[in-house]
Amino acid sequence: MSEHELRVSKIRNGTVIDHVPGGQALNVLAILGIDGSGGEEVSVGMNVPSDRLGRKDIVKVEGRELSQDEVDVLSLIAPDATINIVNEYDVVDKRRLDPPAFVEGILSCPNRNCITTDDEPVDSKFEVLDDEVRCVYCETIIREDLADHIET
Protein backbone atom coordinates (compact mmCIF):
# COMPACT_ATOMS: atom_id res chain seq x y z
CA MET A 1 0.00 0.00 0.00
CA SER A 2 1.57 3.35 -1.00
CA GLU A 3 1.90 6.26 1.41
CA HIS A 4 -1.03 8.20 -0.01
CA GLU A 5 -3.27 5.14 0.45
CA LEU A 6 -2.31 4.71 4.08
CA ARG A 7 -5.53 5.51 5.90
CA VAL A 8 -4.47 4.44 9.35
CA SER A 9 -1.32 6.00 10.73
CA LYS A 10 1.55 3.97 12.12
CA ILE A 11 1.92 3.62 15.83
CA ARG A 12 5.13 3.82 17.78
CA ASN A 13 4.58 1.33 20.61
CA GLY A 14 1.49 -0.80 21.04
CA THR A 15 -0.68 -3.36 19.30
CA VAL A 16 -2.11 -3.62 15.80
CA ILE A 17 -5.03 -5.99 15.36
CA ASP A 18 -5.26 -6.72 11.67
CA HIS A 19 -7.51 -8.87 9.47
CA VAL A 20 -10.57 -8.30 11.60
CA PRO A 21 -13.77 -9.12 9.64
CA GLY A 22 -15.24 -5.96 8.10
CA GLY A 23 -17.58 -4.19 10.50
CA GLN A 24 -16.21 -5.77 13.71
CA ALA A 25 -13.77 -3.01 14.73
CA LEU A 26 -16.13 -1.43 17.23
CA ASN A 27 -16.67 -4.84 18.82
CA VAL A 28 -12.90 -5.24 19.07
CA LEU A 29 -12.75 -1.92 20.91
CA ALA A 30 -15.57 -3.11 23.17
CA ILE A 31 -13.59 -6.25 23.99
CA LEU A 32 -10.59 -4.10 24.87
CA GLY A 33 -12.82 -1.92 27.03
CA ILE A 34 -11.99 1.15 24.96
CA ASP A 35 -14.77 3.70 24.56
CA GLY A 36 -12.64 6.83 24.22
CA SER A 37 -13.21 8.01 27.76
CA GLY A 38 -9.88 6.59 28.98
CA GLY A 39 -7.84 8.82 26.67
CA GLU A 40 -6.30 5.91 24.73
CA GLU A 41 -4.70 6.75 21.39
CA VAL A 42 -6.50 4.58 18.86
CA SER A 43 -6.70 4.40 15.06
CA VAL A 44 -9.43 2.41 13.38
CA GLY A 45 -9.84 1.45 9.74
CA MET A 46 -13.17 -0.02 8.74
CA ASN A 47 -14.05 -1.96 5.60
CA VAL A 48 -10.71 -1.35 3.95
CA PRO A 49 -9.84 -3.55 0.94
CA SER A 50 -8.11 -6.81 1.82
CA ASP A 51 -6.77 -9.57 -0.43
CA ARG A 52 -7.56 -12.20 2.15
CA LEU A 53 -10.93 -11.04 3.48
CA GLY A 54 -12.30 -8.79 0.72
CA ARG A 55 -13.00 -6.10 3.31
CA LYS A 56 -11.34 -5.93 6.67
CA ASP A 57 -11.11 -3.77 9.75
CA ILE A 58 -7.89 -2.80 11.47
CA VAL A 59 -7.42 -1.46 14.99
CA LYS A 60 -4.23 0.15 16.28
CA VAL A 61 -3.83 0.93 19.95
CA GLU A 62 -0.89 2.99 21.17
CA GLY A 63 0.82 1.95 24.41
CA ARG A 64 -1.20 -1.15 25.04
CA GLU A 65 -0.66 -4.91 24.93
CA LEU A 66 -3.50 -7.41 25.12
CA SER A 67 -4.23 -9.78 27.97
CA GLN A 68 -4.79 -13.48 27.30
CA ASP A 69 -8.49 -13.04 28.13
CA GLU A 70 -8.81 -10.30 25.53
CA VAL A 71 -7.02 -12.42 22.94
CA ASP A 72 -9.32 -15.36 23.73
CA VAL A 73 -12.48 -13.36 23.11
CA LEU A 74 -11.01 -11.68 20.03
CA SER A 75 -10.43 -15.13 18.58
CA LEU A 76 -14.18 -15.76 18.79
CA ILE A 77 -15.26 -12.74 16.74
CA ALA A 78 -12.16 -12.45 14.55
CA PRO A 79 -10.69 -15.93 14.12
CA ASP A 80 -8.46 -14.85 11.21
CA ALA A 81 -7.06 -11.76 12.92
CA THR A 82 -3.36 -11.18 13.42
CA ILE A 83 -1.94 -9.42 16.44
CA ASN A 84 1.17 -7.35 15.79
CA ILE A 85 3.18 -6.03 18.70
CA VAL A 86 4.93 -2.81 17.70
CA ASN A 87 8.07 -1.38 19.31
CA GLU A 88 9.61 1.84 18.00
CA TYR A 89 7.56 1.57 14.78
CA ASP A 90 8.76 -1.99 14.10
CA VAL A 91 6.66 -5.12 14.34
CA VAL A 92 8.55 -7.18 16.93
CA ASP A 93 6.02 -10.01 17.29
CA LYS A 94 3.25 -11.26 15.03
CA ARG A 95 0.69 -13.80 16.21
CA ARG A 96 -2.32 -15.56 14.71
CA LEU A 97 -5.21 -16.28 17.03
CA ASP A 98 -5.85 -19.73 18.37
CA PRO A 99 -9.35 -20.19 19.79
CA PRO A 100 -9.17 -21.56 23.34
CA ALA A 101 -11.15 -24.62 24.49
CA PHE A 102 -12.96 -22.51 27.10
CA VAL A 103 -13.43 -18.83 27.91
CA GLU A 104 -13.91 -18.01 31.59
CA GLY A 105 -15.23 -14.89 33.27
CA ILE A 106 -15.47 -12.92 30.04
CA LEU A 107 -18.90 -13.54 28.55
CA SER A 108 -22.08 -13.37 30.57
CA CYS A 109 -24.74 -16.02 30.00
CA PRO A 110 -27.83 -14.61 28.27
CA ASN A 111 -30.07 -17.22 29.95
CA ARG A 112 -31.62 -15.34 32.85
CA ASN A 113 -32.29 -18.64 34.55
CA CYS A 114 -28.65 -19.76 34.49
CA ILE A 115 -27.03 -20.29 37.90
CA THR A 116 -24.15 -18.00 36.87
CA THR A 117 -26.56 -15.04 36.82
CA ASP A 118 -27.12 -15.49 40.58
CA ASP A 119 -24.80 -14.18 43.24
CA GLU A 120 -22.68 -17.33 43.38
CA PRO A 121 -18.88 -17.58 43.71
CA VAL A 122 -18.32 -18.84 40.15
CA ASP A 123 -17.19 -17.19 36.94
CA SER A 124 -19.10 -17.72 33.74
CA LYS A 125 -17.51 -20.44 31.63
CA PHE A 126 -18.19 -21.19 27.97
CA GLU A 127 -16.96 -24.07 25.88
CA VAL A 128 -15.77 -22.90 22.46
CA LEU A 129 -17.36 -24.92 19.64
CA ASP A 130 -16.91 -24.50 15.89
CA ASP A 131 -19.06 -21.42 15.25
CA GLU A 132 -20.48 -20.81 18.68
CA VAL A 133 -19.90 -21.00 22.40
CA ARG A 134 -21.84 -22.95 24.99
CA CYS A 135 -22.39 -22.24 28.68
CA VAL A 136 -20.80 -25.04 30.72
CA TYR A 137 -23.51 -24.64 33.38
CA CYS A 138 -26.88 -24.19 31.64
CA GLU A 139 -25.72 -25.35 28.15
CA THR A 140 -27.15 -22.29 26.38
CA ILE A 141 -25.51 -21.82 22.99
CA ILE A 142 -24.59 -18.34 21.73
CA ARG A 143 -23.91 -18.06 18.04
CA GLU A 144 -24.63 -14.47 17.03
CA ASP A 145 -23.39 -11.16 18.42
CA LEU A 146 -20.90 -12.57 20.91
CA ALA A 147 -19.58 -9.11 21.66
CA ASP A 148 -22.98 -8.19 23.13
CA HIS A 149 -22.34 -10.72 25.89
CA ILE A 150 -19.00 -9.43 27.09
CA GLU A 151 -19.12 -8.85 30.84
CA THR A 152 -18.76 -5.22 31.74
Add this chain to the structure above:
Amino acid sequence: MRHEHLVTAKQLSREDVEAVLDRAARIAANPAAVRERHADKLLGLLFFEPSTRTKMSFETAIKRLGGDVVDMGSVDSSSVKKGESLADTVRVIEGYADALVLRHPRQGSAQMASEFVDVPLVNAGDGAGHHPTQTLLDLYTMREAADGLDDLTVGIMGDLKYGRTVHSLANVLTNFDVRQHFVSPESLKLPRSVRYDLHEAGAKVREHTDLETILPELDVLYVTRIQRERFPDENEYHAIAGEYQIDEETLEEADDDLVVMHPLPRVDEIAPEIDETDHAHYFEQAHNGVPVRMALLDMLLENARGDAE
Protein backbone atom coordinates in the same frame (compact mmCIF):
# COMPACT_ATOMS: atom_id res chain seq x y z
CA MET B 1 -20.36 -46.74 36.69
CA ARG B 2 -17.41 -44.73 37.98
CA HIS B 3 -18.94 -41.27 38.35
CA GLU B 4 -18.64 -39.27 41.55
CA HIS B 5 -21.76 -37.21 40.83
CA LEU B 6 -24.79 -37.53 38.59
CA VAL B 7 -25.32 -34.05 37.18
CA THR B 8 -26.59 -34.56 33.66
CA ALA B 9 -27.95 -37.52 31.76
CA LYS B 10 -25.36 -36.81 29.08
CA GLN B 11 -22.63 -38.28 31.26
CA LEU B 12 -24.36 -41.69 31.19
CA SER B 13 -23.00 -44.15 28.66
CA ARG B 14 -24.94 -47.17 27.50
CA GLU B 15 -22.89 -49.31 29.92
CA ASP B 16 -23.68 -46.94 32.82
CA VAL B 17 -27.39 -47.11 32.08
CA GLU B 18 -27.36 -50.88 31.81
CA ALA B 19 -25.37 -51.24 35.03
CA VAL B 20 -27.89 -49.12 36.98
CA LEU B 21 -30.94 -50.82 35.45
CA ASP B 22 -29.52 -54.31 36.02
CA ARG B 23 -28.77 -53.51 39.62
CA ALA B 24 -32.24 -51.97 40.03
CA ALA B 25 -33.80 -55.16 38.67
CA ARG B 26 -31.83 -57.29 41.15
CA ILE B 27 -32.89 -55.01 44.00
CA ALA B 28 -36.54 -55.08 42.91
CA ALA B 29 -36.42 -58.89 42.82
CA ASN B 30 -34.87 -59.19 46.26
CA PRO B 31 -35.04 -55.98 48.29
CA ALA B 32 -34.25 -57.82 51.54
CA ALA B 33 -30.70 -58.46 50.32
CA VAL B 34 -29.82 -54.76 50.52
CA ARG B 35 -31.84 -53.89 53.62
CA GLU B 36 -28.77 -53.08 55.74
CA ARG B 37 -26.30 -52.22 52.99
CA HIS B 38 -25.97 -48.52 53.86
CA ALA B 39 -27.13 -48.64 57.46
CA ASP B 40 -24.87 -45.82 58.61
CA LYS B 41 -25.46 -43.51 55.66
CA LEU B 42 -27.31 -40.20 55.62
CA LEU B 43 -28.67 -38.64 52.44
CA GLY B 44 -28.91 -34.83 52.44
CA LEU B 45 -32.06 -33.57 50.72
CA LEU B 46 -31.85 -30.05 49.31
CA PHE B 47 -35.09 -29.26 47.54
CA PHE B 48 -35.32 -25.59 46.61
CA GLU B 49 -38.53 -26.32 44.68
CA PRO B 50 -41.56 -28.37 45.63
CA SER B 51 -41.39 -32.07 44.82
CA THR B 52 -43.50 -35.03 45.79
CA ARG B 53 -42.45 -38.10 43.85
CA THR B 54 -38.76 -37.38 43.44
CA LYS B 55 -38.19 -36.37 47.03
CA MET B 56 -40.27 -39.17 48.53
CA SER B 57 -38.72 -41.82 46.32
CA PHE B 58 -35.18 -40.73 47.23
CA GLU B 59 -36.18 -40.82 50.89
CA THR B 60 -37.73 -44.26 50.46
CA ALA B 61 -34.69 -45.47 48.53
CA ILE B 62 -32.10 -44.56 51.17
CA LYS B 63 -34.33 -45.90 53.98
CA ARG B 64 -34.76 -49.22 52.15
CA LEU B 65 -30.96 -49.40 51.96
CA GLY B 66 -30.86 -49.03 55.74
CA GLY B 67 -29.89 -45.35 55.78
CA ASP B 68 -31.74 -42.15 56.62
CA VAL B 69 -32.16 -38.56 55.45
CA VAL B 70 -31.28 -35.11 56.68
CA ASP B 71 -33.65 -32.67 55.03
CA MET B 72 -33.01 -28.95 54.50
CA GLY B 73 -36.77 -28.44 54.57
CA SER B 74 -38.50 -25.76 52.59
CA VAL B 75 -36.63 -22.72 51.35
CA ASP B 76 -38.85 -20.46 53.46
CA SER B 77 -37.62 -22.03 56.69
CA SER B 78 -33.92 -22.26 55.75
CA SER B 79 -30.92 -19.94 55.70
CA VAL B 80 -31.42 -19.55 51.94
CA LYS B 81 -34.12 -17.11 52.94
CA LYS B 82 -31.36 -15.01 54.51
CA GLY B 83 -29.54 -14.82 51.18
CA GLU B 84 -27.06 -17.67 51.52
CA SER B 85 -25.53 -18.77 48.22
CA LEU B 86 -26.11 -22.29 46.92
CA ALA B 87 -22.34 -22.87 46.98
CA ASP B 88 -22.27 -22.16 50.73
CA THR B 89 -25.39 -24.21 51.44
CA VAL B 90 -24.02 -27.37 49.79
CA ARG B 91 -20.61 -26.95 51.44
CA VAL B 92 -22.27 -26.81 54.87
CA ILE B 93 -24.65 -29.72 54.31
CA GLU B 94 -21.97 -32.00 52.88
CA GLY B 95 -20.55 -31.99 56.40
CA TYR B 96 -23.77 -33.56 57.66
CA ALA B 97 -24.45 -36.13 54.95
CA ASP B 98 -22.79 -38.89 52.92
CA ALA B 99 -24.45 -37.87 49.65
CA LEU B 100 -26.60 -34.96 48.49
CA VAL B 101 -29.70 -34.73 46.32
CA LEU B 102 -30.35 -31.29 44.86
CA ARG B 103 -33.36 -29.80 43.15
CA HIS B 104 -33.02 -26.13 42.27
CA PRO B 105 -34.86 -23.74 39.94
CA ARG B 106 -31.71 -22.53 38.14
CA GLN B 107 -30.24 -24.33 35.14
CA GLY B 108 -26.69 -25.44 35.80
CA SER B 109 -27.16 -25.38 39.59
CA ALA B 110 -26.22 -29.05 40.01
CA GLN B 111 -23.09 -28.64 37.88
CA MET B 112 -22.01 -25.65 39.94
CA ALA B 113 -22.85 -27.31 43.27
CA SER B 114 -20.89 -30.43 42.30
CA GLU B 115 -17.77 -28.27 41.93
CA PHE B 116 -17.96 -27.34 45.61
CA VAL B 117 -18.49 -30.73 47.28
CA ASP B 118 -16.61 -34.00 47.68
CA VAL B 119 -19.56 -36.23 48.60
CA PRO B 120 -21.63 -37.61 45.68
CA LEU B 121 -24.23 -35.13 44.43
CA VAL B 122 -27.29 -36.14 42.43
CA ASN B 123 -29.21 -33.67 40.27
CA ALA B 124 -32.91 -34.08 40.99
CA GLY B 125 -33.89 -31.37 38.50
CA ASP B 126 -32.19 -28.05 37.66
CA GLY B 127 -34.77 -25.65 36.21
CA ALA B 128 -35.37 -26.43 32.55
CA GLY B 129 -32.04 -28.30 32.40
CA HIS B 130 -31.80 -31.98 33.28
CA HIS B 131 -33.38 -34.64 35.46
CA PRO B 132 -31.15 -37.68 35.04
CA THR B 133 -32.64 -39.94 37.71
CA GLN B 134 -36.08 -39.54 36.12
CA THR B 135 -34.48 -40.69 32.88
CA LEU B 136 -33.05 -43.78 34.53
CA LEU B 137 -36.45 -44.79 35.86
CA ASP B 138 -38.02 -43.95 32.50
CA LEU B 139 -35.56 -46.28 30.81
CA TYR B 140 -36.12 -48.99 33.40
CA THR B 141 -39.85 -48.82 32.72
CA MET B 142 -39.36 -48.71 28.96
CA ARG B 143 -36.98 -51.67 29.02
CA GLU B 144 -39.45 -53.77 31.03
CA ALA B 145 -42.53 -52.73 29.07
CA ALA B 146 -41.09 -52.76 25.55
CA ASP B 147 -38.77 -55.72 26.14
CA GLY B 148 -35.42 -53.97 25.66
CA LEU B 149 -34.15 -50.57 24.59
CA ASP B 150 -33.05 -51.26 21.03
CA ASP B 151 -34.95 -51.18 17.76
CA LEU B 152 -37.61 -48.92 19.26
CA THR B 153 -39.58 -46.00 17.86
CA VAL B 154 -40.24 -43.51 20.64
CA GLY B 155 -42.52 -40.45 20.46
CA ILE B 156 -41.91 -37.66 22.97
CA MET B 157 -44.77 -35.17 23.17
CA GLY B 158 -45.64 -31.93 24.97
CA ASP B 159 -43.37 -29.22 26.33
CA LEU B 160 -40.05 -30.11 24.75
CA LYS B 161 -38.54 -26.67 25.27
CA TYR B 162 -38.69 -26.43 29.05
CA GLY B 163 -39.22 -30.11 29.91
CA ARG B 164 -36.10 -31.27 31.73
CA THR B 165 -37.22 -34.90 31.69
CA VAL B 166 -37.41 -34.64 27.89
CA HIS B 167 -33.91 -33.15 27.58
CA SER B 168 -32.37 -35.91 29.67
CA LEU B 169 -34.32 -38.72 28.02
CA ALA B 170 -33.58 -37.56 24.46
CA ASN B 171 -29.87 -37.37 25.24
CA VAL B 172 -29.61 -40.83 26.78
CA LEU B 173 -31.71 -42.51 24.08
CA THR B 174 -28.96 -41.64 21.60
CA ASN B 175 -26.96 -44.48 23.21
CA PHE B 176 -29.51 -46.98 21.97
CA ASP B 177 -30.93 -47.97 18.60
CA VAL B 178 -33.97 -45.73 18.98
CA ARG B 179 -35.77 -43.58 16.41
CA GLN B 180 -36.96 -40.44 18.20
CA HIS B 181 -40.03 -38.46 17.11
CA PHE B 182 -40.67 -35.13 18.84
CA VAL B 183 -44.24 -33.82 18.87
CA SER B 184 -44.96 -30.30 20.15
CA PRO B 185 -46.46 -26.94 19.32
CA GLU B 186 -44.09 -24.73 17.32
CA SER B 187 -43.37 -22.53 20.34
CA LEU B 188 -42.30 -25.46 22.55
CA LYS B 189 -39.91 -27.30 20.25
CA LEU B 190 -36.60 -28.70 21.50
CA PRO B 191 -34.11 -26.01 22.54
CA ARG B 192 -31.01 -25.38 20.44
CA SER B 193 -28.71 -26.98 23.03
CA VAL B 194 -30.53 -30.35 22.96
CA ARG B 195 -30.82 -30.24 19.19
CA TYR B 196 -27.06 -29.69 19.07
CA ASP B 197 -26.38 -32.70 21.31
CA LEU B 198 -28.66 -34.96 19.30
CA HIS B 199 -27.05 -33.85 16.08
CA GLU B 200 -23.56 -34.45 17.51
CA ALA B 201 -24.63 -37.92 18.65
CA GLY B 202 -25.86 -38.68 15.13
CA ALA B 203 -29.36 -39.43 16.44
CA LYS B 204 -32.29 -40.20 14.18
CA VAL B 205 -34.63 -37.33 15.07
CA ARG B 206 -37.89 -36.18 13.48
CA GLU B 207 -40.04 -33.25 14.60
CA HIS B 208 -43.82 -32.93 14.20
CA THR B 209 -46.57 -30.59 15.28
CA ASP B 210 -49.21 -33.31 15.49
CA LEU B 211 -49.24 -36.86 16.77
CA GLU B 212 -51.64 -38.36 14.26
CA THR B 213 -49.18 -39.00 11.42
CA ILE B 214 -46.62 -40.92 13.43
CA LEU B 215 -48.75 -42.52 16.15
CA PRO B 216 -49.18 -45.87 14.32
CA GLU B 217 -45.38 -46.29 14.11
CA LEU B 218 -44.69 -45.78 17.80
CA ASP B 219 -43.64 -48.43 20.32
CA VAL B 220 -43.54 -45.89 23.15
CA LEU B 221 -45.33 -42.56 23.63
CA TYR B 222 -43.81 -40.36 26.34
CA VAL B 223 -46.28 -37.60 27.21
CA THR B 224 -45.34 -34.46 29.17
CA ARG B 225 -47.37 -31.63 30.60
CA ILE B 226 -47.73 -28.30 28.83
CA GLN B 227 -47.73 -25.69 31.54
CA ARG B 228 -50.16 -22.82 31.69
CA GLU B 229 -47.41 -20.29 32.48
CA ARG B 230 -45.69 -20.90 29.14
CA PHE B 231 -48.45 -19.00 27.35
CA PRO B 232 -49.27 -15.31 27.55
CA ASP B 233 -53.01 -15.93 27.46
CA GLU B 234 -55.40 -18.47 28.90
CA ASN B 235 -57.33 -19.07 25.66
CA GLU B 236 -54.18 -19.73 23.68
CA TYR B 237 -53.03 -22.19 26.33
CA HIS B 238 -56.30 -24.14 26.26
CA ALA B 239 -56.39 -24.18 22.46
CA ILE B 240 -52.84 -25.46 22.13
CA ALA B 241 -52.68 -27.79 25.13
CA GLY B 242 -55.90 -29.42 23.93
CA GLU B 243 -54.17 -30.65 20.80
CA TYR B 244 -51.61 -32.57 22.82
CA GLN B 245 -53.95 -34.57 25.00
CA ILE B 246 -54.69 -38.22 24.43
CA ASP B 247 -57.76 -40.33 25.12
CA GLU B 248 -59.04 -43.73 24.02
CA GLU B 249 -60.21 -42.32 20.71
CA THR B 250 -56.73 -40.89 19.96
CA LEU B 251 -55.19 -44.28 20.63
CA GLU B 252 -57.47 -46.16 18.23
CA GLU B 253 -54.79 -45.64 15.58
CA ALA B 254 -51.99 -46.84 17.86
CA ASP B 255 -50.32 -50.23 17.97
CA ASP B 256 -51.99 -52.57 20.48
CA ASP B 257 -48.69 -52.81 22.38
CA LEU B 258 -48.04 -49.07 22.54
CA VAL B 259 -46.48 -48.17 25.89
CA VAL B 260 -47.75 -44.82 27.22
CA MET B 261 -45.51 -43.10 29.77
CA HIS B 262 -45.63 -39.79 31.66
CA PRO B 263 -43.21 -38.42 34.29
CA LEU B 264 -46.25 -37.18 36.30
CA PRO B 265 -47.90 -35.12 37.64
CA ARG B 266 -50.39 -35.08 34.80
CA VAL B 267 -53.19 -32.59 34.52
CA ASP B 268 -55.29 -33.54 31.55
CA GLU B 269 -52.74 -34.70 28.97
CA ILE B 270 -53.84 -38.31 29.46
CA ALA B 271 -57.55 -39.00 29.93
CA PRO B 272 -58.25 -41.15 33.03
CA GLU B 273 -60.00 -43.72 30.79
CA ILE B 274 -56.54 -44.76 29.53
CA ASP B 275 -55.47 -45.70 33.07
CA GLU B 276 -57.41 -48.95 32.82
CA THR B 277 -55.93 -49.98 29.46
CA ASP B 278 -52.78 -52.05 28.81
CA HIS B 279 -51.17 -48.90 27.35
CA ALA B 280 -50.87 -47.22 30.75
CA HIS B 281 -47.42 -47.59 32.33
CA TYR B 282 -47.10 -44.24 34.16
CA PHE B 283 -47.96 -45.39 37.67
CA GLU B 284 -45.60 -48.33 37.41
CA GLN B 285 -43.05 -45.80 36.07
CA ALA B 286 -43.44 -43.72 39.26
CA HIS B 287 -43.08 -46.84 41.45
CA ASN B 288 -39.88 -47.78 39.62
CA GLY B 289 -38.31 -44.61 41.01
CA VAL B 290 -37.53 -46.47 44.23
CA PRO B 291 -35.47 -49.48 42.99
CA VAL B 292 -33.74 -47.31 40.38
CA ARG B 293 -32.76 -44.66 42.93
CA MET B 294 -31.71 -47.41 45.35
CA ALA B 295 -29.42 -48.84 42.68
CA LEU B 296 -27.98 -45.42 41.84
CA LEU B 297 -27.35 -44.43 45.48
CA ASP B 298 -25.85 -47.86 46.14
CA MET B 299 -23.38 -47.36 43.28
CA LEU B 300 -22.49 -43.76 44.12
CA LEU B 301 -21.98 -44.56 47.81
CA GLU B 302 -19.89 -47.58 46.84
CA ASN B 303 -17.73 -45.36 44.58
CA ALA B 304 -17.34 -42.81 47.38
CA ARG B 305 -16.30 -45.52 49.84
CA GLY B 306 -13.80 -46.88 47.31
CA ASP B 307 -12.30 -43.43 46.89
CA ALA B 308 -12.01 -42.92 50.64
CA GLU B 309 -10.18 -46.19 51.21
